[in-house]
Amino acid sequence: MELFRLEDVSFAYxxxxxxxxxxxxxxxxxxxxxxxxxxxxxxxLLKVMSGLLHPDKGRVFLGDREVHRISPGxxxxxxxxxxxxxxxDFPFMLEEVVAMGRYPHLGWWGTLRYKDMEYVEEAxxxxxxxxLRQRSIHQLSxxxxxxxxxxxxxxQNPRVLLLDEPVSNLDIKYQQGIFELLLKLNRQEGLTIxxxxxxxNLASQYCQNLVLLDQGxxxxxxxxxxxxxxxxxxxxxxxxxxxxxxxxxEKPRINLRPPPEENGSSKKIKPRRIHxxxxxxxxxxxxxxxxxxxxxxxxxxxxxxxxxxxGARELGIECIREVPFHPIxxxxxxQTLELMLKADLVVVSEVPFGRGNIGNLKMxxxxxxxxxxxxxxxxxxxxxxxxxxxxxxELWQEMKKxxxxxxxxxxxxxxxxxxE
Amino acid sequence: MGGERSRxxxxxxxxxxxxxxxxLLAMAWGSVNIPWQKIPAILFDPQTEHASWxxxxxRLRLPRILLGLVVGGALGMAGGVFQGLLRNxxxxxxxxxxSAGAGFGAVMAMLFGWNFTILGLGSLPFLAFAGALxxxxxxxxxARVGGKVPVTSFLLAGVAVGFLLNALMSLMMVGxxxxxxxxxxxxxxTFSGRGWNELRLxxxxxxxxxxxxxxxxxNLNLLVLGEEAALHLGVNVEQTKxxxxxxxxxxxxxAVAVSGLIGFVGLIVPHIMRLLIxxxxxxxxxxxxxxxxxxxxxxxxxxxxxxxxxEIPVGIITALAGGPFFLYFLRRHQGRYFxxxx
Numbered sequence: 001m002e003l004f005r006l007e008d009v010s011f012a013y014x015x016x017x018x019x020x021x022x023x024x025x026x027x028x029x030x031x032x033x034x035x036x037x038x039x040x041x042x043x044x045l046l047k048v049m050s051g052l053l054h055p056d057k058g059r060v061f062l063g064d065r066e067v068h069r070i071s072p073g074x075x076x077x078x079x080x081x082x083x084x085x086x087x088x089d090f091p092f093m094l095e096e097v098v099a100m101g102r103y104p105h106l107g108w109w110g111t112l113r114y115k116d117m118e119y120v121e122e123a124x125x126x127x128x129x130x131x132l133r134q135r136s137i138h139q140l141s142x143x144x145x146x147x148x149x150x151x152x153x154x155x156q157n158p159r160v161l162l163l164d165e166p167v168s169n170l171d172i173k174y175q176q177g178i179f180e181l182l183l184k185l186n187r188q189e190g191l192t193i194x195x196x197x198x199x200x201n202l203a204s205q206y207c208q209n210l211v212l213l214d215q216g217x218x219x220x221x222x223x224x225x226x227x228x229x230x231x232x233x234x235x236x237x238x239x240x241x242x243x244x245x246x247x248x249x250e251k252p253r254i255n256l257r258p259p260p261e262e263n264g265s266s267k268k269i270k271p272r273r274i275h276x277x278x279x280x281x282x283x284x285x286x287x288x289x290x291x292x293x294x295x296x297x298x299x300x301x302x303x304x305x306x307x308x309x310x311g312a313r314e315l316g317i318e319c320i321r322e323v324p325f326h327p328i329x330x331x332x333x334x335q336t337l338e339l340m341l342k343a344d345l346v347v348v349s350e351v352p353f354g355r356g357n358i359g360n361l362k363m364x365x366x367x368x369x370x371x372x373x374x375x376x377x378x379x380x381x382x383x384x385x386x387x388x389x390x391x392x393x394e395l396w397q398e399m400k401k402x403x404x405x406x407x408x409x410x411x412x413x414x415x416x417x418x419x420e
Numbered sequence: 421m422g423g424e425r426s427r428x429x430x431x432x433x434x435x436x437x438x439x440x441x442x443x444l445l446a447m448a449w450g451s452v453n454i455p456w457q458k459i460p461a462i463l464f465d466p467q468t469e470h471a472s473w474x475x476x477x478x479r480l481r482l483p484r485i486l487l488g489l490v491v492g493g494a495l496g497m498a499g500g501v502f503q504g505l506l507r508n509x510x511x512x513x514x515x516x517x518x519s520a521g522a523g524f525g526a527v528m529a530m531l532f533g534w535n536f537t538i539l540g541l542g543s544l545p546f547l548a549f550a551g552a553l554x555x556x557x558x559x560x561x562x563a564r565v566g567g568k569v570p571v572t573s574f575l576l577a578g579v580a581v582g583f584l585l586n587a588l589m590s591l592m593m594v595g596x597x598x599x600x601x602x603x604x605x606x607x608x609x610t611f612s613g614r615g616w617n618e619l620r621l622x623x624x625x626x627x628x629x630x631x632x633x634x635x636x637x638x639n640l641n642l643l644v645l646g647e648e649a650a651l652h653l654g655v656n657v658e659q660t661k662x663x664x665x666x667x668x669x670x671x672x673x674x675a676v677a678v679s680g681l682i683g684f685v686g687l688i689v690p691h692i693m694r695l696l697i698x699x700x701x702x703x704x705x706x707x708x709x710x711x712x713x714x715x716x717x718x719x720x721x722x723x724x725x726x727x728x729x730x731e732i733p734v735g736i737i738t739a740l741a742g743g744p745f746f747l748y749f750l751r752r753h754q755g756r757y758f759x760x761x762x
Contacts, residue, residue: 052651076654087646089507090699093424100642104654110638110702134423156653 001028002063003160003192004049009058011041011048018044019055020216028159031186032194033203035227036213037237042196043084043164045213049194050081050162076104080153082146084164088137094148095133098123101155123151127181143174150178154185160192161185168198175199179206200254204228205246212236228252242292245314257292271295272416275336275343277360281307282349286377286409291315293416298339301332301360327356333363340367346374347412348404352385353392361395368402375415378406428697431707439489439714446488446721447481451728483615484724488717488734490619491611491679492689494626494671496712499686500693500705501633501668504644505661506575512687513672516578517555520585522676525551526606527589530599541621544606545677549625552673555581560665568658571647574665608733609682611720618678625674632667633705636660640701684738685712688746695749715742 004026011019018041026032034042047053048060051067060067062078070078080101088097101123102116112120124130127147137145146166153161161182167175183206185191197203203210203224210227212220214236220227233241239256246253274290275298276283284307287297299312300320312319320336322328328336340346340363348364351357368374376399386392400406407415448456454473462468463477498513506515514520525547528534534543541549559581563574593603605612639660642650647657675682689712693704716734719741723734 050652052648071654072651072656073654076652079652081649081652083646083648083652085646086649087507087644090504090644090694092699096698096700097645100645100653103638103642106638108635108638110641152653 002026003028003030004194005061006049007059007061009048009055009060011044011053011055011057013044018216019048022058022216022218024211024218024221026160026192026194028192029186029190030192030194031183031206031208032211033207033209034194034196034211034213035198035200035203036219039215040213040236041216042213044216045211046081046162046164046194046196050079051075052081073104076156076158078159080156080158080161082149082153082161082163082166084168086149088145091136091138093133094129094135094137094140095120095124097137097148098129098133098151098155101152104156119155119157123154126154126185127151128177143170143177146170146174146178147181150181158191160194163193163195165196165198167202175202182206200228200233204251204253205249224252228254244288272345273298273343275299275340275346277346277348277351277364278302278308279306279351279357279360281311282351283308284311286347286349286412287311287315287317289409289413290416291317293413295416298343300339301328301336301357303328303356328359330359333359336360337363337366340364340372341370344373346372348374348376348399350377350380350385352387354387358388358392358395361392361399364404365395365399365402368399368404374399374404375407375412376400376404377408377412379408424698424700428703428707431693431696432710435707435710435714439710439717442714442718442721443485446485446717447477449721449725450476450481451725452476480615483619484611484720485717487611487614487619487678488720489713490623490626491675491682491713492685492716492719493709493713494629494675495682495686495716496689496693496708496710497630497633497705498668498671498675499712500690500701500708501640501664502686503690504640504701504704505664505668506571507644507646508575509691510687511575512683513668513675514681514683514686515582516574517559517582517585518552518669518672518676519681520582520589521555522548522552522673523607523681524555524585524589525549526680527592527596527603530603530606531592531596539621541677545618545621548680549673549677552676553669555585556665556669556673560662569661571661605733606680609680609735609738610723610731610733611679612724612731614678622674622678625670629667629670629674630709632663633671636663636667637702637705640664640705644699644701680733680735682716682735682738684735684742685716688742689715692746692749 002025006022006024009019009022010017022045034045036042044053048055051070054068062070067075099112099120102112102119103110105116124133127150129144129147129151132140132144137148140148150166167178179202182193186193207224209222210224211218212227212232219236220232228243230241230243233239233254241257242255243252244255271294273296276287278299279302283299287299291297298318299308301322302309302319303324303326304321305324309319309321320332320339322332346364346367353361364374382393382396444456444459447459448454462470462474468474495513502511502513502515503509526544529544529547536543538546559574559578560569562577563569565573593600596603639650639655642653642655643657643660651657690708693707693711697703697707716738719737720734723732723737726732
């Protein structure tokens with residue numbers, strides 16, 4: 001069911017346009033992360049959704065009504081907000097602060113009934129604060145206080161929770177604690193969660209969908225895989241990153257690339273086309289390194305499902321794939337040779353060779369004969385990974401005779417850096 | 421919350437005891453001393469043999485006791501409201517220009533020797549009352565930006581307007597000469613010569629202010645967490661602020677009109693009560709009323725019985741007694757105090 005719908009929403013602080021023509025729908029039960037650089041309008045978007053700010057143009061619907069037409073009291077029974085800052089000048093006890101979450105449900109004096117006490121109790125229990133309930137909020141740590149504010153929002157018993165950078169001042173233990181709590185509420189209670197975050201990896205890990213804002217406009221909306229691409233991040237944040245798939249959760253992870261050095265001490269690396277012969281994961285580390293250096297890679301041929309095949313997919317590398325558990329066929333080998341010939345150089349990693357993939361070695365030799373530069377990684381003796389009864393070793397020796405250079409990975413990187 | 425509740429009961433019982441003993445002493449002491457044991461009998465028996473004592477009690481001392489309670493209660497509650505509303509521990513009922521407005525009106529009445537009666541009020545209390553409310557209204561309008569009144573601009577506008585009016589008041593005082601003594605007494609705050617009449621006239625304004633404030637105490641609790649947070653918890657923030665400002669201003673103005681500028685009550689009573697019963701304004705503000713009233717009643721009793729027949733302005737007593745008392749409290753409870761953690 002549709003919970004929020006933003007139609008062509010624009011908002012300006014004075015002359016400065018902070019949100020531009022935002023169209024967005026949020027489904028009930030979603031877990032959304034709003035990302036974007038400083039000043040991109042993330043918090044403003046949240047405030048427009050909570051009804052705190054009224055858009056200059058466009059409309060914000062909560063259910064089938066415009067959000068500003070709903071009275072503050074009723075709104076507070078639907079939307080719980082955890083703002084970026086909360087003033088806690090007065091020494092209220094934690095449970096008093098949490099009980100304030102019940103106020104939108106109470107009469108003018110704010111008398112708590114039994115049912116309200118139960119909500120307070122539950123909110124304290126969910127956030128793990130039962131033992132601290134009698135403490136003054138001044139005696140709590142930053143993480144405890146933040147959980148207290150979340151507990152207050154939960155006591156409102158809302159259908160949707162809006163959070164503005166809920167973990168920005170907390171250490172990783174509390175960051176995890178709060179995100180796990182939100183995930184649990186989302187999964188078990190079906191609570192819709194919309195949060196603003198600066199931490200791309202946390203958002204990737206926990207949010208179901210992401211919204212990427214850039215100067216008040218939507219740059220991308222969708223799953224983490226769709227939104228957190230190096231291209232999107234380069235456009236929005238103006239930084240170069242590598243995006244890898246982090247295996248435990250199959251979620252994208254962002255790693256910052258060191259910026260290119262600008263002084264003359266180190267030459268800028270000239271990107272090369274490199275074809276790598278891999279298989280069984282032997283090419284994974286190398287292709288990751290070379291990819292990070294900015295070279296244009298291709299790989300193959302390998303069987304579908306092979307570790308290196310998956311690795312190539314993750315890095316977005318062109319790869320020749322044979323069907324699983326099948327010797328590599330003539331056709332695929334021909335394509336592999338074509339890629340080798342298109343490349344500036346060919347690298348043969350420490351692959352074990354058997355009947356199925358010996359063809360790759362033949363193709364490398366072919367390329368060498370046609371004048372292509374070939375490097376072989378020779379750390380592990382070819383004899384130990386020759387499962388062809390000597391044929392692979394023979395080919396190996398012949399390649400070396402014909403001028404294939406034997407290197408280890410750091411040497412190879414050095415050679416590529418020097419631009420030989 | 422059991423601990424808080426029993427603490428509140430304890431404080432309530434103590435305050436009630438202080439109030440009753442204070443009232444008894446206030447009726448006993450004065451230029452004529454009346455034995456306190458006989459007071460109940462005299463009060464409740466119209467046919468008493470001590471007719472003159474009965475007259476003193478009913479015509480003079482009882483109304484002053486009630487005035488002390490009402491004025492002190494008004495100042496205490498208004499102080500509690502303004503400190504919460506402005507989220508500022510230095511706030512008192514006079515901060516936002518009320519005292520300056522009231523003083524300006526009162527000095528004008530004295531300088532020009534105006535003598536009229538409006539709505540049963542004499543020229544001086546009327547002008548003080550009107551000056552106070554007008555000033556708050558002007559300050560509120562000055563601080564208003566695009567339909568909202570940010571607390572900081574309200575505070576600053578109040579201080580600025582206050583300075584302006586104080587300067588004008590001083591300017592008028594320069595030209596006053598022999599009436600300066602009266603102005604001085606008024607500015608220090610006194611109950612001298614006030615009675616049933618003043619009490620009756622101001623009770624409606626006091627009651628209205630009290631009801632308005634009481635109505636919004638729940639929301640004031642949320643407002644002290646910041647206006648954004650309050651809005652997210654369902655408070656109509658601007659409406660709540662207006663009601664609280666009007667209510668607290670009515671309380672203060674009715675107090676000022678009767679007794680002049682009695683300082684200190686509205687500043688320290690809320691602090692002491694917050695230390696004793698915590699910051700829940702639903703209880704804090706009514707307790708401030710009770711404590712402020714009791715405190716001022718005691719102060720007035722001292723003011724008129726220390727050097728009879730001379731009456732010291734009660735404002736001097738409240739500052740002299742309240743200052744050290746407050747410092748003692750502050751030292752003892754530093755840990756529980758505003759924003760200091762631990």
